[in-house]
Amino acid sequence: MASGADDSAYAYTIVYVPDVEKSADFYAAAFGYTVRRLDQSHRWAELESGATTIAFTPLHQRETDGLSGEVQLPDSGAAARGAVEICFVYADVDAAYKRAVENGAVPVSAPEEKPWGQKSGFVRDVDGNIVRIGSHVRE
Template structure:
């Protein structure tokens, strides 16, 4: 039979956990739930944050995280465009990515772009104008938005030429960067900046 006299029950955000035993056992302080070598380098506030935030991975009887911790995955980069179908076709031709999905409403398209999906959706819709704010495109040739899309290639020069030949607006020809990447910049049909680069060498 398994000895449960010292099994730990997860606590709530409002208080520490308990040890199982006769009479309910004693209450464990939050710090006792961390390994000794970790406790030595954390302040009481950091320890409390770890417990409440679920960083320890302590699970309840149903297998769920006791504190509702989240483990995010970067799933989408969404580009707001004037014409979803044309934008998807442009990206496929200019940057060499296949179109994975074009919704029948023509309000959503996706590229085959690896672990993170690049998607396109209209500039003006309820999700922007009515909920999160109107999308503002650059109002001058020298202006740009705060986010860029970057594609990496084995041959950056060839990829840059292909993009320009298929309608991308040249901004800066590829050059070697001090951080170990070769990259150049173009604009798509809506003026968004796209980086064409190599993998960064360590």
């Protein structure tokens, strides 16, 4: 166990995007969040999203390989599924899904009851990332 683990908390999910302001505005409209912070340089934005912050930063802010200073991006085709899925939980999944699509999210699959006790549907955000719109899992 790492020293200080009792004081730790999951703080951020950072989404790398081409246009920070556009992505933050999209998430505010499509998923019902408020933009808490957009810095003057437009290289960082945060949503008011509860205990864990969702933040956006430009693609070129990613880590470099340390040798050439080149930005390292995943080596996959445009149609490939990303390595991360964002999930938002709502009491009314159908209404949340409808709002997301009406505000520019691309429908992937409409909400449906899943065998594990969750109602969920999927959309793509303005940058192509997968977003699950779901309920809490019922036991």
